[in-house]
Amino acid sequence: MADTAVVDHDAGAPHAHIEHDTNTGISNTKLGMWIFLASECLLFGGLITTYLLYKTPISVEQGPAPHQVYDIPFTSVSSFVLLMSSLTMVLAVAAIERGDHHRVRTWLVATALLGATFIAGQIYEFTVFVGEGMGYTTSRSSSAFYTLTGFHGVHVTVGIIMLVSLVLLSMRGKLPEHRSETVETVGLYWHFVDVVWIVIFAVVYLIP
Amino acid sequence: MALVEPTPSGPLALPSGGDTSDFKPLGVFARPVDPKRSWRKWLFTVDHKKIGIMYGTAAMFFFLIGGSEALLIRAQLWAPRGKLLSAELYNQVFTMHGTTMVFLVVMPIGAAFANYLMPLQIGARDVAFPRINAFSFWCFLSGGLFLNSSWLFGGGADGGWFMYAPNSGVIFSPGHGIDFWNLGLIITGIASLTGAVNLIVTVLNMRCPGMTLMRMPVFTWMTLVTQFLLLFAIPVLTAAQFLLMFDRLFDANFFNVKNGGNPLLWEHLFWIFGHPEVYLMILPAFGLVSEMLPVFSRKPIFGYPFIVFSGVAIGFMGWGVWAHHMFVSGIGPISVTTFSLTTMFIAVPTGVKILNWTATMWGGKLKFSTPMLFSIGLVTMFTIGGLSGVTHAVAPADTQQTDTYYIVAHFHYVLFGGAFLGFMGGMYFYWPKLFGHMLNETLGKTNFWLMLLGFNLTFGPMHILGLQGMSRRIYTYDAGYGFELWNKVATIGAFTLASSVALFLFNVFYSRAKAKHLPNPGPDPWDARTIEWMIPSPVPEYNYDPIPTVTRVDDFWYRKYAETPDHRLVRTHTIEEVAQTGDSTGVHLPSPSYWPIVLAFGLPIIAYGLIYSLWLCAVGGVVVVAAIYGWALEPPDAPGGDHGEHHEPDAGGELPADADASTSASADEKEVETVG
Numbered sequence: 058m059a060d061t062a063v064v065d066h067d068a069g070a071p072h073a074h075i076e077h078d079t080n081t082g083i084s085n086t087k088l089g090m091w092i093f094l095a096s097e098c099l100l101f102g103g104l105i106t107t108y109l110l111y112k113t114p115i116s117v118e119q120g121p122a123p124h125q126v127y128d129i130p131f132t133s134v135s136s137f138v139l140l141m142s143s144l145t146m147v148l149a150v151a152a153i154e155r156g157d158h159h160r161v162r163t164w165l166v167a168t169a170l171l172g173a174t175f176i177a178g179q180i181y182e183f184t185v186f187v188g189e190g191m192g193y194t195t196s197r198s199s200s201a202f203y204t205l206t207g208f209h210g211v212h213v214t215v216g217i218i219m220l221v222s223l224v225l226l227s228m229r230g231k232l233p234e235h236r237s238e239t240v241e242t243v244g245l246y247w248h249f250v251d252v253v254w255i256v257i258f259a260v261v262y263l264i265p
Numbered sequence: 266m267a268l269v270e271p272t273p274s275g276p277l278a279l280p281s282g283g284d285t286s287d288f289k290p291l292g293v294f295a296r297p298v299d300p301k302r303s304w305r306k307w308l309f310t311v312d313h314k315k316i317g318i319m320y321g322t323a324a325m326f327f328f329l330i331g332g333s334e335a336l337l338i339r340a341q342l343w344a345p346r347g348k349l350l351s352a353e354l355y356n357q358v359f360t361m362h363g364t365t366m367v368f369l370v371v372m373p374i375g376a377a378f379a380n381y382l383m384p385l386q387i388g389a390r391d392v393a394f395p396r397i398n399a400f401s402f403w404c405f406l407s408g409g410l411f412l413n414s415s416w417l418f419g420g421g422a423d424g425g426w427f428m429y430a431p432n433s434g435v436i437f438s439p440g441h442g443i444d445f446w447n448l449g450l451i452i453t454g455i456a457s458l459t460g461a462v463n464l465i466v467t468v469l470n471m472r473c474p475g476m477t478l479m480r481m482p483v484f485t486w487m488t489l490v491t492q493f494l495l496l497f498a499i500p501v502l503t504a505a506q507f508l509l510m511f512d513r514l515f516d517a518n519f520f521n522v523k524n525g526g527n528p529l530l531w532e533h534l535f536w537i538f539g540h541p542e543v544y545l546m547i548l549p550a551f552g553l554v555s556e557m558l559p560v561f562s563r564k565p566i567f568g569y570p571f572i573v574f575s576g577v578a579i580g581f582m583g584w585g586v587w588a589h590h591m592f593v594s595g596i597g598p599i600s601v602t603t604f605s606l607t608t609m610f611i612a613v614p615t616g617v618k619i620l621n622w623t624a625t626m627w628g629g630k631l632k633f634s635t636p637m638l639f640s641i642g643l644v645t646m647f648t649i650g651g652l653s654g655v656t657h658a659v660a661p662a663d664t665q666q667t668d669t670y671y672i673v674a675h676f677h678y679v680l681f682g683g684a685f686l687g688f689m690g691g692m693y694f695y696w697p698k699l700f701g702h703m704l705n706e707t708l709g710k711t712n713f714w715l716m717l718l719g720f721n722l723t724f725g726p727m728h729i730l731g732l733q734g735m736s737r738r739i740y741t742y743d744a745g746y747g748f749e750l751w752n753k754v755a756t757i758g759a760f761t762l763a764s765s766v767a768l769f770l771f772n773v774f775y776s777r778a779k780a781k782h783l784p785n786p787g788p789d790p791w792d793a794r795t796i797e798w799m800i801p802s803p804v805p806e807y808n809y810d811p812i813p814t815v816t817r818v819d820d821f822w823y824r825k826y827a828e829t830p831d832h833r834l835v836r837t838h839t840i841e842e843v844a845q846t847g848d849s850t851g852v853h854l855p856s857p858s859y860w861p862i863v864l865a866f867g868l869p870i871i872a873y874g875l876i877y878s879l880w881l882c883a884v885g886g887v888v889v890v891a892a893i894y895g896w897a898l899e900p901p902d903a904p905g906g907d908h909g910e911h912h913e914p915d916a917g918g919e920l921p922a923d924a925d926a927s928t929s930a931s932a933d934e935k936e937v938e939t940v941g
Contacts, residue, residue: 078470079470080471080472081469081470085393085394085466088466089462089466092461092465095497096497096499097500100501100503103500103505107508110527111518193517194518196518197518197521197524222897
C-alpha cells in the first residue's frame with residue numbers, strides 16, 4: 058500500500074488509512090445523502106408544525122375539517138403498502154450486494170409499484186376529499202393538509218422516478234455491483250420518505 | 266469484478282454489470298472538451314477555485330446593486346420631506362437592499378471563501394461533489410438575477426426583507442415583487458442547501474492525512490459550523506416561502522387572516538431561519554480574522570480549542586434565540602423572559618472569541634498590514650455591534666428600540682462592521698494566493714481608513730436617531746424632530762463608504778496592471794501559518810502535489826520555524842525548502858460539465874412560469890429534467906479526458922496504486938467518490 062508516487066518529506070508519513078476512501082469511512086455520496094435527509098427533517102418539521110397549528114378551520118362554515126373526512130382504514134392500508142416498500146427496497150440492496158442483478162430489478166420494480174400504489178391511493182383520497190367539499194382553498198386546515206401530504210407525495214414520486222431510472226440503468230448493464238451504493242443511497246432516501254410518512258400518518262390522521 | 270449474467274430470461278433479466286469502462290455519456294451533449302477558450306473554461310468548470318472566484322465576483326456585482334440602493338435610501342433621507350423616491354419606491358428599495366445584501370452579498374462572499382479556501386486548508390484536491398459545487402454557484406446566480414429581474418417586471422418586493430404577513434399577501438402587495446422575492450430566494454436556498462451538503466461532506470471526508478478535526482484551521486471549522494447552520498436553517502425558510510407562495514399564487518389560507526391564517530406563524534418560521542442566518546453570515550468572517558490575526562501578530566491563535574468550541578456553541582445556541590426579534594408581537598411574558606435570557610447567554614461564546622483575538626494580539630509582534638487593519642476593525646466594530654445587541658436582549662429596552670434606527674445601527678455594525686470588514690481583510694490577505702499578485706498596500710490602508718470613517722459616519726448616528734425615535738422604513742421625516750443633523754451625517758458617511766468601495770475596485774485593477782512588472786510574491790508573502798501557503802500563488806489547478814501530511818495545528822508554520830528550549834522561535838527552513846514544487850503528473854481531476862449550469866438556469870424558467878404562465882413551467886421542467894438525467898448519466902470523470910496538464914489517469918498522486926489485480930477496481934471506486 059506504500060504510495061510510491063509520493064516522493065517528498067511526506068513520503069515517510071504513515072498511510073495507514075489511505076486505502077479507505079474517506080476520513081469517516083462513509084463514502085461521500087452516502088454521507089451527502091444522510092446530510093441532505095437531515096435537512097429534509099426541518100422542511101417537513103415546518104410543514105407538520107403548520108398543520109398542527111391549523112388543524113381545525115376557524116368556523117364550521119368553512120367546509121369540513123380534515124379529521125371529518127379521513128377514511129382511516131383506507132389510509133392505514135395505503136400506509137401499510139408504503140411501509141412494505143421499505144422491505145422490498147432492503148431486499149433490492151441486499152440483492153445488488155450479492156450481485157444478483159435479476160433480483161435487484163425485481164425488487165426495485167416491486168418497490169416502485171408499491172410506491173405507485175400509495176400515490177394512487179393518495180390521489181384517490183384527495184379526489185374523495187374534494188368531492189366532500191374540502192378543496193385546497195376551502196380553509197386554513199385544508200390548505201395545510203394538502204400542502205403537507207402533497208409535499209410528501211412529491212417526495213414519493215421523485216423516489217419512484219429514481220427507482221425506475223435505476224431499473225432502466227440496470228437493464229442496460231450500467232449498474233454493476235460495485236456501484237451498489239447508488240442503490241443503497243436511493244434506498245436511504247426511500248426509507249426516509251417512509252419514516253416521514255409514519256410521522257405524518259400518526260400526527261395528521263391518528264391523533265385526534 | 267466483471268460480471269456475467271448467465272441466463273437472461275424475460276425483460277428484467279438483461280445482462281448487466283461489467284466494467285466501468287462501459288460508462289459512456291448518454292446525454293444529448295458530449296462533455297465540454299475544449300476548456301482552453303477562456304469563457305468556456307469558466308462556464309463549465311467544476312474547479313472549486315474558479316467557482317470560489319466566480320462566487321466572489323458575482324457577490325461584488327450584487328454588492329454594487331445593493332450599495333446603489335443604499336445610496337438611494339440615504340439620498341432620500343438627506344433632508345426632511347425628501348422628493349427623490351416615492352413611498353412605494355422607497356419600500357421596494359429598502360426591501361431589495363436588505364435582501365440583496367443578506368442573500369446575494371454576505372452569504373455568497375462567505376461561500377466564495379469557503380469554496381476557495383476550505384479545500385486548500387484541509388489539503389484536498391477539490392470538494393466532494395465538484396459538479397454540485399458548480400451547480401450551487403450557478404443556482405445562486407440564476408436566483409439572484411431572477412430576484413433582481415423584478416425591477417424590469419413592475420418593481421421589486423416591498424415588504425421589508427423579513428416580509429411579514431399579512432403585509433406580504435396579495436391584498437397589500439398586489440404586484441409581482443413579492444413573488445419574485447419568494448421564488449428567487451427559494452432558488453438561492455437550493456443553492457445554499459446543495460452547497461452546504463457538499464462542503465460538510467468535504468470537511469468530514471476529504472481531509473489530508475493527519476488533518477484531524479482539532480488540527481483544522483479555524484476558518485475551516487467556522488465553515489463547517491456555517492454550513493450546518495445553512496443545512497438546517499434554509500429548509501425552514503423554504504417551507505415558509507412555499508406557504509407564502511401557495512397563498513399568493515394559489516389562494517391558500519396560511520396567512521389569510523380572514524380565514525384564520527396566523528401572521529405569527531410566518532414570524533416564527535422566518536426567524537427560526539433568520540437568527541441562525543445572522544450567525545452563518547458572521548462566522549465565516551470570524552474564521553478569516555482568526556486566520557489573519559495570528560499571522561500579523563506572529564503568535565499562534567490564543568486558545569485554539571476555545572475559539573473552535575465557542576464557534577460551535579454559537580452554532581447551537583443560535584437556534585434558541587429567534588423570538589428576540591418578536592418581543593413586541595405579543596408572544597407572552599414567559600417567552601419573552603426565556604428568549605431574553607438565551608440572547609444574553611449567546612453573548613458569552615461571542616465574547617470568548619473577542620477575548621481570544623485580543624489575547625492573540627497581546628504581546629505579539631504586530632504588523633499593521635491592510636488585512637491586519639481590517640481584522641482589528643472587525644474586532645472593534647463588531648464589539649460595538651455586539652454590545653448594542655445585548656441591549657436588545659433586555660426586553661423592556663427592546664420594546665422601545667424595535668423598528669427604530671437603533672436596530673438598523675446594530676445590525677449594520679455586526680454585518681458591515683463585522684462580516685464585511687472581515688471579508689475585506691480576507692480579500693487583501695488572500696489576494697496573492699488567488700491571483701498571484703498583491704493588492705497595493707498604500708491604497709489598501711487608505712481604503713481601510715476611508716471605509717472605517719464612512720462606516721462609522723453612516724451607522725454611528727443611527728444609534729442616536731433611533732433612540733430619538735426615528736422609525737426605520739419610513740420614507741421621510743418632518744422637520745423639527747431633531748433628525749436633520751444626524752441624517753445629513755449618515756448620508757455623507759454613506760457616500761464616503763461608497764468612495765472607499767470605489768477605491769477598492771480601483772486598487773484591484775491598478776494592482777493587476779502594476780503586477781505585470783513585479784515578480785510573483787511567492788507561495789507565502791505574509792509568512793503565514795496554515796498549509797494553503799505552501800503551494801504556489803496562484804494555486805495550481807491540482808492544489809497539492811503531493812498531498813501533504815499534517816502533524817499539528819499551524820503545520821506549515823512549524824515546517825518553517827522551531828522553538829528553542831527557552832521558547833524562542835528560530836527559522837529552520839526557508840520558504841523555498843518547504844514550499845511545494847510538484848507538477849501535476851498523474852493527477853486526475855474531475856472533468857468539466859455542461860449540466861450544472863443548464864440545471865441552474867432551468868429553475869428560473871419554472872419560476873417565471875409560476876408567475877406568468879404555467880406553460881413556461883413545462884419548458885423549464887423539461888430543461889431541468891433533461892439536465893438531471895444528463896448529469897446522472899454522465900460519469901464524474903472522463904477517463905483520459907482533458908484535465909490537468911498530463912493525461913495519465915490513476916497513476917499515483919492522490920490515488921494509491923494497488924499492487925494486486927484489484928488496481929483498476931479500487932481506482933474506479935476512488936473516482937466514484939467525486940460523483941457530483
